[in-house]
Amino acid sequence: xxxxxxxxxxxxxxxxxxxxxxxxxxxxxxxxxxxxxxxxxxxxxxxxxxxxxxxxxxxxxxxxxxxxxxxxxxxxxxxxxxxxxxxxxxxxxxxxxxxxxxxxxxxxxxxxxxxxxxxxxxxxxxxxxxxxxxxxxxxxxxxxxxxxxxxxxxxxxxxxxxxxxxxxxxxxxxxxxxxxxxxxxxxxxxxxxxxxxxxxxxxxxxxxxxxxxxxxxxxxxxxxxxxxxx
Numbered sequence: 095x096x097x098x099x100x101x102x103x104x105x106x107x108x109x110x111x112x113x114x115x116x117x118x119x120x121x122x123x124x125x126x127x128x129x130x131x132x133x134x135x136x137x138x139x140x141x142x143x144x145x146x147x148x149x150x151x152x153x154x155x156x157x158x159x160x161x162x163x164x165x166x167x168x169x170x171x172x173x174x175x176x177x178x179x180x181x182x183x184x185x186x187x188x189x190x191x192x193x194x195x196x197x198x199x200x201x202x203x204x205x206x207x208x209x210x211x212x213x214x215x216x217x218x219x220x221x222x223x224x225x226x227x228x229x230x231x232x233x234x235x236x237x238x239x240x241x242x243x244x245x246x247x248x249x250x251x252x253x254x255x256x257x258x259x260x261x262x263x264x265x266x267x268x269x270x271x272x273x274x275x276x277x278x279x280x281x282x283x284x285x286x287x288x289x290x291x292x293x294x295x296x297x298x299x300x301x302x303x304x305x306x307x308x309x310x311x312x313x314x315x316x317x318x319x320x321x322x323x324x
Contacts, residue, residue, distance in 0.1 A: 118323040119272060120259060124252025126244040126315040132232035132308055135206045137216075138179065139224045142199035144186070152183055155198035158223035165222045166204060169215055175205035201228060207235065209308060234311055244315035245278065252319040260323065269322035277316040 141158045145151040166176050179201040186197045206212060216227065234240060256268045 117272075118266075119320050120256050120268070120323055121273075121318065121320040122252050122255040122259070123277075124248040124250070124255065124317045124319065126247025126249075126251060126317075128240045128244045128247070128313040129310045130234050130236075130240055130313070132234050132311050133207075133209060134233040134235055135209060135212065135308075136229075136231040136233065137204045137206055137212075138201060138228040138230070139204070139219055140199055140201045140226045140228050141223060142197065142225045144195050144197050146195055148183060148185075148196045148198075151196045151198040155200060159200050159202070161222045162202065162219060162224060165218055166202075169211070169218070171204065171206070175207070177203055179203050199225075232308060232311055237311075237313070240311075240313045241278070241315065244313045245276075245317070248278075248315040248317040249274075249319070252317055253321070256319070256321045263323075266323050269324040271319050271321055273318075273320040275318040277318060278314065 139162070141155055141162060143151050143154045143158070145154065163176075167173070181200045183196065183198045185194055187194050204215075206215065253268065260266050260268050
């Protein structure tokens with residue numbers, strides 16, 4: 095009896111598997127793109143000093159970092175929006191002088207939520223002692239909203255493709271979705287920015303030079319969908 099029940103269950107499973115395989119369907123991909131102008135940026139800056147003594151180098155670096163952090167705070171940037179990323183102190187061999195020296199560096203990231211303040215902030219940071227700008231990553235304060243829009247566009251694109259293919263088949267139409275696979279990613283392009291300096295105008299006066307090309311953020315959603323054919 096137990097053997098008979100197992101055979102019946104196995105047979106039922108086979109029938110169900112065959113039924114699933116025989117359901118007519120169409121599988122397509124869809125893409126949704128949203129282009130937006132970023133309104134925020136993550137700026138990474140660094141302070142580095144070299145010298146003969148480790149303590150001396152660290153002290154000099156710490157003094158500059160202290161100025162940088164105080165400046166960031168003075169500019170009204172909340173403490174939650176800036177953070178030390180890396181701190182290094184190491185011995186380095188200089189092949190030109192054939193001597194060892196010490197290198198101290200610290201990297202700080204700043205979440206700037208008002209891009210209109212970028213140029214002034216960067217000039218002030220340079221004046222306070224930073225050595226380099228190591229990167230700028232653009233962001234949007236409404237990224238979740240834009241990602242949702244991109245996903246909806248991707249689904250509409252997939253459905254339109256399916257309907258285009260099925261439109262030439264007599265007696266069939268696109269039905270409900272059987273399987274939906276999300277293959278989305280967000281592309282944050284790197285900015286192109288100029289050297290921070292001032293530019294003299296033709297009449298001899300000076301004005302700050304724009305140093306940041308913010309471009310656009312492209313949010314892309316990719317989806318794969320299998321639809322039932324009715």
